[in-house]
Amino acid sequence: MPLFATVSAPSVVLGLLHVLGALGVFLFGMKIMSEAVQRVAGKKMRQALANITGNRFSGLLTGFFTTSLVQSSSATTVLVVSFVNAGLLTLIQSIGVIMGANLGTTITAWIVALIGKFSVDTVALPLIGIGLPFVFIGKDKGKSWGELFLGFGLVFFGLGLLKDSVPDLKSMMKEDPATAETIRQIVTWMGGRGFLSTVLYLVGGIALTLMVQSSSAAMAITITCALNGWLGDVTDPLGVFRNSAAIVLGENIGTTVTAWLAALGANVHAKRAARAHFTFNVIGVLWMLVAFVPFSALVWKIAESLPESMRSATDGFQTSEIAFATAIFHTSFNLVNICLLIWFVPQIAKLVEWWVRDRSPQAASPRLKYISQGLVDLGELNFAEAENATRQMNTLTSQMFDGFVNLLNHPQTDLSAEVAALKQMEDDCDEMLKDITSYLIQCSSHEIGPSNASQITSMLRVVSEYEEATDRIYRLVKIVQRKYEKGRHFSEEQHRELTALCSQVRAILDLCANALSGVSGEMFENANRIEDRIDGLRKRHNKGAVRRMQAGGEVQTEMLYTETNNHLEAIGNHALNIIEASERTEHATAGRADE
Known part of the structure; x- marks a missing residue:
């Protein structure tokens, strides 16, 4: 009926x-x-x-x-x-x-x-x-x-x-x-x-x-x-x-x-x-x-x-x-x-x-924001957005580092505009850390696969390391700016040593970009070798600075040089931490796939 x-x-x-x-x-x-x-x-x-x-x-x-x-x-x-x-x-x-x-x-x-x-x-x-x-x-x-x-x-x-x-x-x-x-x-x-x-x-x-x-x-x-x-x-x-x-x-x-x-x-x-x-x-x-x-x-x-x-x-x-x-x-x-x-x-x-006119370009700048659909939970697919945002953070970090190297290589040039641009990039990284962290927490509040739960933990660590790395880079920028304002100059030997150290830091930052797509055993070993070289260079350079100061060298310049070495070595540590976090997630995901 x-x-x-x-x-x-x-x-x-x-x-x-x-x-x-x-x-x-x-x-x-x-x-x-x-x-x-x-x-x-x-x-x-x-x-x-x-x-x-x-x-x-x-x-x-x-x-x-x-x-x-x-x-x-x-x-x-x-x-x-x-x-x-x-x-x-x-x-x-x-x-x-x-x-x-x-x-x-x-x-x-x-x-x-x-x-x-x-x-x-x-x-x-x-x-x-x-x-x-x-x-x-x-x-x-x-x-x-x-x-x-x-x-x-x-x-x-x-x-x-x-x-x-x-x-x-x-x-x-x-x-x-x-x-x-x-x-x-x-x-x-x-x-x-x-x-x-x-x-x-x-x-x-x-x-x-x-x-x-x-x-x-x-x-x-x-x-x-x-x-x-x-x-x-x-x-x-x-x-x-x-x-x-x-x-x-x-x-x-x-x-x-x-x-x-x-x-x-x-x-x-x-x-x-x-x-x-x-x-x-x-x-x-x-x-x-x-x-x-x-x-x-x-x-x-x-x-x-x-x-x-x-x-x-x-x-x-x-x-x-x-x-x-x-x-x-x-x-x-x-x-x-x-x-x-x-x-x-x-x-x-x-x-x-x-x-839809862009009446307020500043307010309309891209920001990561979790948008819920309601009926179908998109926790898994929304995760792609966080992955892409993390890649953007990696790109921003690399660009900041290249900007610092450019300042270092032009000690006699007033690059205050570039310094201001790098400051804006550092601020953007701070905002990205807040956005990505909030976004990942909201992703994790929805039902997601176990492998993604591990990956969220890893990405929270990764974006934090990127933010700390950009903080270090901006401190290096301020050192170069202070050196320029005080009229201090690195010798050819110091500049050559810093260039060698910067090239190793740039190499490990490149590995970080690749690590976001997966970490192989060879990549992990290579990252550790580069980080060891960075540590070795930092120690050798700082010992040389101590010897020069003992021999009557300019203390303020040598202190700036030592500080630069220490920040570069710290950036290398942050990069290795990013690769290690990605490598642990890779193992956890592979382990669950075998279950």
Whole structure:
């Protein structure tokens, strides 16, 4: 008996709760599955996100595969907004990823369409049965695989419950003709107005997506309602399909709101990325409204040409032509939209730059900020942002050191402007330490894999060492400045010795940059050898300074020389600590992978 067999308030409330409960099972399954996928394939996904280049096509593929695995375009686009906010992605790069995310989310429509092809129990419950033991007895990767199966099973199970919870309007005509007739009249009114009907259903799709905050869930509801007669008379499947297709267009606009909200507290660059997502989807919907009738007719012909085994259901459910046609429409619309607009990415970027003006460049400087998506936990993928920010800190440290060497090599030149620039870089490193530390703590508050827990501990140590190294470099800068102001000069021998020491420090800083991607045994041994050489040079140089002072040399100059040697040796120690922290994490990760 349908859930809405009577119009009594308790019956209606109970029916709505059944629908919400089914939707909750689906969303919960998607959340578990998405987070399990991140733990199983998180490292490769992070590497793909971290290595996005200016090529819009590589960004498109990255967005597609990430969203296909995570099953949430909202999650991917929010991640993109946070990357842009931290200055880790440019606007051009972000638009490519967003385009790929739009295509990746179409996988959900195909999953929903397949639900009518078989008994859900034959797939959902076995998947849950396979995954459950691993959840309780598995460790690390084994547990993550168990959660992946469990989540996937719950997705299917939730979709099956949703199908059963939404009452069939045709059956309602027998049980409760008054209620069914009222619904039919509303549907008829909305569906019999030509282009206005398309717009009405489109607005309904926007509202539906805003309410459930998930285009995947909205798609599931849309197809289920279409198959149960809530979007038109099932005896006119083409009309029902067109109504569901119009709702899908609305969902494409509604899903952009999540990224828009995420960018509210972000900088101007993140706001532009969110507007680019909105602009791309709106442009697509506008041209589709113009071509809606012929395009939907073409899609319907493609759906009708599918094999009978695909178009007919095996469990007594209504014909699945509508479901497959909606899935084809969703995929083909996004694919054609990408093919059309990917050539105009620079123009879209200029449009949103004009839309969101940079009125306060100082306030809009890139900052690492944890932006939560809400539904799907992105602890694993958000970690890529922290990794990239740490690489930026490494680059900043190396640039500061090169700046110091440049000052050292030009003792007779007034480089006060360069000193001011290096001071700003040192301040930036202090801010980055605060940002990255706060970010990593928020990442660790979400569910992440054990290897990442160790890596967070390591990165907290790494960024702290980088900050202390930049402090040392700035002290060296102040020594060179003081030497210049006091008119003191290092001899050719002292300058030659400092140049040799600086070259060794630069070499170990280069190893630090490579260590962020992994530490081999050879790299670790090489780092220790370089650090030993730095210690040896520092001791030999300082002994020479002592001898010169005993022989009547200029004490103040020798003290500056000794202080310079000590700071350079301390920078080498900080660099070795960074490599050691990375090496310990590498061993811990490898150990867990073997379990």
